[in-house]
Amino acid sequence: MTQVPIFNPIASQDKATLEKIALISGQDIYQCMQCGTCSSVCPMVETMGMTTRQGIHLLQFGKTAAVMDARIGELCASCHSCMVRCPRGIDVAKVYDAVRQLTLRENINLIDLNEIPKETLTDAPQIAFVSSFRKLTS
Amino acid sequence: MKLAYYPGCTLKTKARNLEDSALAALKALSIEVKELDRWNCCGAVFSLADDDLIHHIAPVRNLIRAQEEGCEGILTLCSQCYNTLARAHNLMIDDEEKRDTINRFMDEEPDYKGEVQVIHYLTYLRDHVGWDALREKVKTPLRDLRVAPFYGCSLLRPDDVAIEKDPTILEEFLSALGAQTVSLTEARECCGSYQSLANPDAEQQRLGKIFGAVNRSGANAIALSCPMCEYNLGRQQHQLLEQNANLTATPTYYFTQLLAVALGIEAGVCHFDLNGKPAFELLKEKSYIVSAAS
Amino acid sequence: MGDKKQDELQMIPVYIMGKKYDVPAELTIMKAMEYAGYQLIRGCGCRGGVCGACATVYRKAGDYKIYTGLACQTVAEPEMYLAQLPFYPANRATYKFDEIEAQAETIFALYPELFRCVACNACTKVCPMDVQVMDYIAELKRGDIEKAAKTSFDCIQCGLCASRCMGELPQYHIAQLARRLAGGKLAPRSEHMAEIVRQINDGAFDKWIADLKAMDQDQLKEVYSNREMEPHMGDENWRPKENRGLVS
Numbered sequence: 189m190t191q192v193p194i195f196n197p198i199a200s201q202d203k204a205t206l207e208k209i210a211l212i213s214g215q216d217i218y219q220c221m222q223c224g225t226c227s228s229v230c231p232m233v234e235t236m237g238m239t240t241r242q243g244i245h246l247l248q249f250g251k252t253a254a255v256m257d258a259r260i261g262e263l264c265a266s267c268h269s270c271m272v273r274c275p276r277g278i279d280v281a282k283v284y285d286a287v288r289q290l291t292l293r294e295n296i297n298l299i300d301l302n303e304i305p306k307e308t309l310t311d312a313p314q315i316a317f318v319s320s321f322r323k324l325t326s
Numbered sequence: 327m328k329l330a331y332y333p334g335c336t337l338k339t340k341a342r343n344l345e346d347s348a349l350a351a352l353k354a355l356s357i358e359v360k361e362l363d364r365w366n367c368c369g370a371v372f373s374l375a376d377d378d379l380i381h382h383i384a385p386v387r388n389l390i391r392a393q394e395e396g397c398e399g400i401l402t403l404c405s406q407c408y409n410t411l412a413r414a415h416n417l418m419i420d421d422e423e424k425r426d427t428i429n430r431f432m433d434e435e436p437d438y439k440g441e442v443q444v445i446h447y448l449t450y451l452r453d454h455v456g457w458d459a460l461r462e463k464v465k466t467p468l469r470d471l472r473v474a475p476f477y478g479c480s481l482l483r484p485d486d487v488a489i490e491k492d493p494t495i496l497e498e499f500l501s502a503l504g505a506q507t508v509s510l511t512e513a514r515e516c517c518g519s520y521q522s523l524a525n526p527d528a529e530q531q532r533l534g535k536i537f538g539a540v541n542r543s544g545a546n547a548i549a550l551s552c553p554m555c556e557y558n559l560g561r562q563q564h565q566l567l568e569q570n571a572n573l574t575a576t577p578t579y580y581f582t583q584l585l586a587v588a589l590g591i592e593a594g595v596c597h598f599d600l601n602g603k604p605a606f607e608l609l610k611e612k613s614y615i616v617s618a619a620s
Numbered sequence: 621m622g623d624k625k626q627d628e629l630q631m632i633p634v635y636i637m638g639k640k641y642d643v644p645a646e647l648t649i650m651k652a653m654e655y656a657g658y659q660l661i662r663g664c665g666c667r668g669g670v671c672g673a674c675a676t677v678y679r680k681a682g683d684y685k686i687y688t689g690l691a692c693q694t695v696a697e698p699e700m701y702l703a704q705l706p707f708y709p710a711n712r713a714t715y716k717f718d719e720i721e722a723q724a725e726t727i728f729a730l731y732p733e734l735f736r737c738v739a740c741n742a743c744t745k746v747c748p749m750d751v752q753v754m755d756y757i758a759e760l761k762r763g764d765i766e767k768a769a770k771t772s773f774d775c776i777q778c779g780l781c782a783s784r785c786m787g788e789l790p791q792y793h794i795a796q797l798a799r800r801l802a803g804g805k806l807a808p809r810s811e812h813m814a815e816i817v818r819q820i821n822d823g824a825f826d827k828w829i830a831d832l833k834a835m836d837q838d839q840l841k842e843v844y845s846n847r848e849m850e851p852h853m854g855d856e857n858w859r860p861k862e863n864r865g866l867v868s
Contacts, residue, residue, distance in 0.1 A: 285374035317735035
């Protein structure tokens with residue numbers, strides 16, 4: 189006779205990652221009630237592999253790898269539209285910043301300085317380099 | 327209040343049009359500000375990671391410089407400088423533990439406890455000049471400009487650094503210059519910021535939305551205050567238009583350039599060459615330009 | 621040390637790369653290392669504190685702080701833990717000087733990592749020449765080449781700044797580019813330099829060189845030993861007795 193599990197616990201490895209995300213972001217993702225407001229106001233959501241709401245949902249179940257693959261953290265521009273509108277008071281930008289930090293802290297860059305075209309290096313303002321390197325290099 | 331002017335990394339070169347027009351306008355309004363003798367880049371973005379303090383060092387160091395020079399306030403023009411400095415300032419007031427760690431790390435500097443207020447140029451104009459007084463100083467009202475005010479995100483979010491809740495400050499400012507303002511659905515949204523470097527396709531998609539809204543609003547000009555917004559909306563605009571035949575070109579201006587023009591300041595100060603040709607042409611066509619020779 | 625005999629010398633313990641040696645007090649780090657038996661091939665240059673070859677990192681007993689100095693200038697202290705850093709890898713951009721322009725964008729394109737500076741100031745703290753490294757990086761970020769050239773003027777290219785940088789910047793190479801641009805393209809040209817170059821090209825010194833070339837080793841040694849030197853404290857009116865080579 190097969191036993192039907194009534195609760196699918198999060199794998200210990202994923203649990204450790206979630207704890208890290210909680211520590212870095214200072215946010216409680218279990219406060220999220222899946223209203224989707226964050227996704228509806230996110231200016232970059234269409235370019236992400238899933239919506240910000242879906243990302244939080246998967247995180248709640250410990251599916252951190254899927255959220256990292258969706259590049260939500262990389263594509264967030266930290267505009268805080270989601271944060272000021274979240275009815276549950278979650279700073280969503282901070283959650284995804286923590287997800288991005290997980291990659292950066294493995295000494296992996298999310299933008300390659302050597303790949304930036306020379307025309308961009310001479311054309312773009314300093315502020316573009318400072319901000320993107322801060323957000324996307326380790 | 328003794329004020330220190332903080333330019334930020336981009337304002338001496340790529341955004342000279344922002345700095346020079348702003349300082350010339352202050353002079354015309356008989357306001358004197360002195361640039362900090364010593365300053366470093368603020369870091370442009372505020373670090374969101376709770377366990378990361380090193381990225382708060384850069385903004386706090388500038389606040390310390392202002393304090394060292396005996397200033398009670400630091401005046402910024404760039405939206406991202408404003409945002410980063412103001413949030414670092416709040417952090418140093420609100421979080422005692424982090425403040426102590428940051429101060430201890432900078433053992434070569436005096437401690438900072440939140441003595442320096444961070445003020446954006448727009449709020450300074452409103453509070454220390456006032457819209458009525460500004461209206462009286464305007465020599466060239468910009469009557470035929472229908473301006474879309476683009477706040478972007480850094481001036482407005484998060485709430486604790488918002489220059490105004492439910493902001494109308496840019497509209498009021500533009501009205502004081504005699505310009506018409508239009509209602510822009512994307513006015514308070516993000517320009518895509520640093521994504522233009524890392525993910526240009528995502529950026530183009532963002533710009534498509536913004537310019538769709540700009541075109542619908544009937545604006546013939548965009549006013550903004552951030553060099554990052556100006557790069558995305560202004561300098562990158564031609565790329566967007568090449569790929570979207572249905573969008574119409576709309577020149578972008580720093581709000582301070584419009585201020586300088588309205589105050590009758592000689593146009594050379596505004597470096598319109600940095601905005602691209604159409605920006606200058608539009609103002610010339612409307613006969614707003616005062617050149618040094620005339 | 622002078623006339624003192626070995627047993628009169630006060631000896632102090634120092635740890636060179638983890639191994640303890642007793643060396644006479646009052647020696648420089650470089651001399652202490654040589655006393656301990658090290659033969660310095662790299663990490664040793666002018667012995668006068670200007671070439672930047674002998675950057676040394678050390679700690680003191682019971683002190684968390686990192687100290688730095690030039691081995692040829694810094695006097696060894698008891699219980700010093702030290703290692704010399706003859707070389708530190710740092711990205712150095714290649715460019716054709718004639719083809720680049722003296723503008724901020726030149727530096728941005730060659731060294732985009734410039735923008736990874738977080739203003740932590742570790743570079744300034746570690747600089748043995750007391751150069752305000754963080755400040756010149758800030759000046760370069762805003763595009764002020766001339767100011768950065770002045771701020772970085774005392775840099776001797778030892779590379780310690782790069783060794784401590786959390787943004788992984790090669791500060792000293794970037795500063796060198798700034799000084800080259802400032803000196804080569806922004807500063808006014810020096811007219812007497814142009815004049816002496818003209819004289820050299822016209823062959824005014826060819827005979828001198830030919831004379832030197834004709835000498836044997838002993839003659840060369842003698843000429844070198846008897847050369848006329850500008851006194852250390854010479855006043856500005858000092859002129860060499862041998863004045864044939866001066867621009868008139």
